Amino acid sequence: MNERVVPPAARRRRRPTKQGVVLSEELIVGTALRLIEEHGADALSVRRLGRALGADPSSLYRYFRTADDLLLAVADELIGRTLHAWHPTGDWRADLRDLGLRMHAGALAHPRAAVLGSYRVTGRVHEIRAVEAILGVLRGAGFPDPEAVRIYHAFVDQALAHGALDSASAAMPRAARDAEAAVWRATYARLPGDTHPHIAATARHLVADMAHSSYPAALDLLLDAAAARLAAAAPASRS
Amino acid sequence: MNERVVPPAARRRRRPTKQGVVLSEELIVGTALRLIEEHGADALSVRRLGRALGADPSSLYRYFRTADDLLLAVADELIGRTLHAWHPTGDWRADLRDLGLRMHAGALAHPRAAVLGSYRVTGRVHEIRAVEAILGVLRGAGFPDPEAVRIYHAFVDQALAHGALDSASAAMPRAARDAEAAVWRATYARLPGDTHPHIAATARHLVADMAHSSYPAALDLLLDAAAARLAAAAPASRS
DNA sequence: CTAACAGGTCAACCGTGTTGTCATAAGGTG
DNA sequence: CACCTTATGACAACACGGTTGACCTGTTAG
Numbered sequence: 001m002n003e004r005v006v007p008p009a010a011r012r013r014r015r016p017t018k019q020g021v022v023l024s025e026e027l028i029v030g031t032a033l034r035l036i037e038e039h040g041a042d043a044l045s046v047r048r049l050g051r052a053l054g055a056d057p058s059s060l061y062r063y064f065r066t067a068d069d070l071l072l073a074v075a076d077e078l079i080g081r082t083l084h085a086w087h088p089t090g091d092w093r094a095d096l097r098d099l100g101l102r103m104h105a106g107a108l109a110h111p112r113a114a115v116l117g118s119y120r121v122t123g124r125v126h127e128i129r130a131v132e133a134i135l136g137v138l139r140g141a142g143f144p145d146p147e148a149v150r151i152y153h154a155f156v157d158q159a160l161a162h163g164a165l166d167s168a169s170a171a172m173p174r175a176a177r178d179a180e181a182a183v184w185r186a187t188y189a190r191l192p193g194d195t196h197p198h199i200a201a202t203a204r205h206l207v208a209d210m211a212h213s214s215y216p217a218a219l220d221l222l223l224d225a226a227a228a229r230l231a232a233a234a235p236a237s238r239s
Numbered sequence: 240m241n242e243r244v245v246p247p248a249a250r251r252r253r254r255p256t257k258q259g260v261v262l263s264e265e266l267i268v269g270t271a272l273r274l275i276e277e278h279g280a281d282a283l284s285v286r287r288l289g290r291a292l293g294a295d296p297s298s299l300y301r302y303f304r305t306a307d308d309l310l311l312a313v314a315d316e317l318i319g320r321t322l323h324a325w326h327p328t329g330d331w332r333a334d335l336r337d338l339g340l341r342m343h344a345g346a347l348a349h350p351r352a353a354v355l356g357s358y359r360v361t362g363r364v365h366e367i368r369a370v371e372a373i374l375g376v377l378r379g380a381g382f383p384d385p386e387a388v389r390i391y392h393a394f395v396d397q398a399l400a401h402g403a404l405d406s407a408s409a410a411m412p413r414a415a416r417d418a419e420a421a422v423w424r425a426t427y428a429r430l431p432g433d434t435h436p437h438i439a440a441t442a443r444h445l446v447a448d449m450a451h452s453s454y455p456a457a458l459d460l461l462l463d464a465a466a467a468r469l470a471a472a473a474p475a476s477r478s
Numbered sequence: 479c480t481a482a483c484a485g486g487t488c489a490a491c492c493g494t495g496t497t498g499t500c501a502t503a504a505g506g507t508g
Numbered sequence: 509c510a511c512c513t514t515a516t517g518a519c520a521a522c523a524c525g526g527t528t529g530a531c532c533t534g535t536t537a538g
Contacts, residue, residue: 004485004528006484006485014485014535015484015485015486015533015534015535016486016534017486017487018486018487023485023486045524045525045526046525046526046527047524047525047526055486055487056486056487056488057526057527058486058487058488058527058528059485059486059487061526061527061528062484062485062486066526066527067525067526067527115403115404115407118404118407119404119405119407119408119411120408120419121419121422121423121426121449123422123426123427128426128427128430128435128438131427131438131445132435132437132438135437135438135441136436136437139437139440139441145440145441145444146444146448148441148444149441149444149445149448150448150453150456151460153448153449153453153456154453154456154457154460156453157401157404157453157454157457158397158400158453158457160404161397161400161401161403161404162396162400164354164400164403164404165354165357165358165396165399165400165403166358168354168357168358169358169359172358172359180359180360183360183362184360187360187362187367188362188367188370191367196367196371197371197375198371198374198375198378199367199370199371199374201378201384202374202378202384202387202388205384205385205387205388206370206388209385209388209389209392210360210392214389214392214393214395214396214397215396217389217392217393218393218396218397218461220464221390221393221460221461221464221465222457222460222461222464224463224464224467224468225459225460225461225463225464225467226460228463228464228467229463243497243516245515245516253504253516254502254503254504254515254516254517255503255517256517256518257517257518262516262517284493284494284495285494285495285496286493286494286495294517294518295517295518295519296495296496297496297497297517297518297519298516298517298518300495300496300497301515301516301517305495305496306494306495306496
């Protein structure tokens, strides 16, 4: 219950670690991201992060109240990077598609942060900028406010949720992933047509489709539906 | 590397536990589900499950190779129960909507199993039945095979992914959940209109919408898009 | 120059999945 | 019925995880 964390503003004494490192929130978040990128999502633990930083694990609790809080900071940093690489063109549908794919890729690379960021609000700068930008695209396209918010919500959750899911799949050892594909080929593709007519009829497509992420297709479906609603709501300005 | 697990068919000796319980795959899976339902998703661990069963934790490794395998069995059982409660009417859209909501609810109650089941194939009976049923609905509605598979994939992943996400949110302690809502009200709803025009304009809707799951709306969007594609592909039989 | 205290460190606690080893009762066999 | 094999349960241990209370020390304000 003791509060170990000091608000960033009040930080004064920058005392170096035994190994000579001067800690800071930014350094910790940056190192965490590097750790994940180099050794996978599971490589991020308080203890490993401490080791990578050259500091005792417990030191991190001077900067973040819990491991989740640390991950939230990582999530916000990720949002910032994703948004930074995104250059909207004015075509709402193309812009959202591009952003969705970028968010998905980011979430795929950092699943734990994505999961956390999807159901918790960081309230940090990058997140706020992202919300503003996406809402801007939707409202600029002509979506009425309630609809814009609804689509914003579905869009963001979809990107993060699929990202988290797909990254779990990507994290499996090679052998296990191959075994999964084998189940589709060995079990599903061999079901007799008289007991399982629909699987038998689509087996070819199932084997091919289930090996990939469903996200791009799902994203296009969402954008399709949004476009249809926009067309229905707006009196039709063109075509 | 030693294989401790014996295939169910070869099981003969039903030796009771010290506490007098006779183990079986079904009993273990059933107890796991009960544990989750009574004490939340995090209550499921090999050790706790062992305790709940009245058996040493290590005994479970005679039935499942790893904790993940156990969870996969739980997932398949869940699929079975969900499917069992579902009564299709012949209206593809209503049927899928109903099934989607049921799957989402199931995933919400059993997030870890849902996550696992979303990127791994169990290849067990219930899963196969579910795949056959959903494909049947889609093909019956007139979707061409490749499209049916694509929509099947997006539909299933969406239900499971959103379920996993929402359950993470539901698992937060009350206080934390209230704190989240407070961020929307205190931070987002107070941003000035000149720096964040879009957030300011939609603040009311944001506060209301972000408190709920985006799944129902996302599901409707997906079904909208599917219906549109069906209408475009089929020469239009009615209306 | 000195006193206060921020912040780094250490050791410990309790939880997790998993495995090597042992012991014993079940059940087929004669 | 008695014996032997072996399936299966139990035990103890390992490595890893997050977290915290207590301590110690360098930095900095006064």
